[in-house]
Amino acid sequence: xxxxxxxxxxxxxxxxxxxxxxxxxxxxxxxxxxxxxxxxxxxxxxxxxxxxxxxxxxxxxxxxxxxxxxxxxxxxxxxxxxxxxxxxxxxxxxxxxxxxxxxxxxxxxxxxx
Amino acid sequence: xxxxxxxxxxxxxxxxxxxxxxxxxxxxxxxxxxxxxxxxxxxxxxxxxxxxxxxxxxxxxxxxxxxxxxxxxxxxxxxxxxxxxxxxxxxxxxxxxxxxxxxxxxxxxxxxx
Numbered sequence: 001x002x003x004x005x006x007x008x009x010x011x012x013x014x015x016x017x018x019x020x021x022x023x024x025x026x027x028x029x030x031x032x033x034x035x036x037x038x039x040x041x042x043x044x045x046x047x048x049x050x051x052x053x054x055x056x057x058x059x060x061x062x063x064x065x066x067x068x069x070x071x072x073x074x075x076x077x078x079x080x081x082x083x084x085x086x087x088x089x090x091x092x093x094x095x096x097x098x099x100x101x102x103x104x105x106x107x108x109x110x111x112x113x
Numbered sequence: 114x115x116x117x118x119x120x121x122x123x124x125x126x127x128x129x130x131x132x133x134x135x136x137x138x139x140x141x142x143x144x145x146x147x148x149x150x151x152x153x154x155x156x157x158x159x160x161x162x163x164x165x166x167x168x169x170x171x172x173x174x175x176x177x178x179x180x181x182x183x184x185x186x187x188x189x190x191x192x193x194x195x196x197x198x199x200x201x202x203x204x205x206x207x208x209x210x211x212x213x214x215x216x217x218x219x220x221x222x223x224x225x226x
Binding site for chain 1 (some may be wrong): 144154155156177203219220
């Protein structure tokens, strides 16, 4: 069955550290890729998405992600995190023509001030 | 702005009760989804609907049913609530075609005692 794997369940970083959250999916066809974020007490919102074209995608709040097709990966990065980035991050994949989206289990990011 | 609203933020029900969770979106989206969110398990799809009166089972439909009588409203029904259905329930909507970005409601935290 198709799946989305997020490698880290809980990440703790200090402010100004660099961030990379891993995401891999298992599907050989066309995919659309997403990262969603859920700040404490808030609803899930889109951080960035990849549909086609440049595999390096820039999102809100300085986040970016790179689609590497050969590795079935879509890792999220930020060069310097802030305390306000404390949140839970979800990788998600839309498979082919399906209307469903498969979510990873999430990564809780805690930034120390 | 797309707005997805859910009828309750917090709900406490007793085992065996019938529970209705309501979701309304105001952007004329064709597709609507119900997920449950549990720590360490991410978002799991319960049911989705791609049109009025149409529904499809997701990954964990057991113990749930849905109703979509109007395009803007998608209801999740727990026929006989059980303690293992204590969870955060998230509704989302998305248009067919285009960005496939899912717009989420604030969630309903259901506790079954």
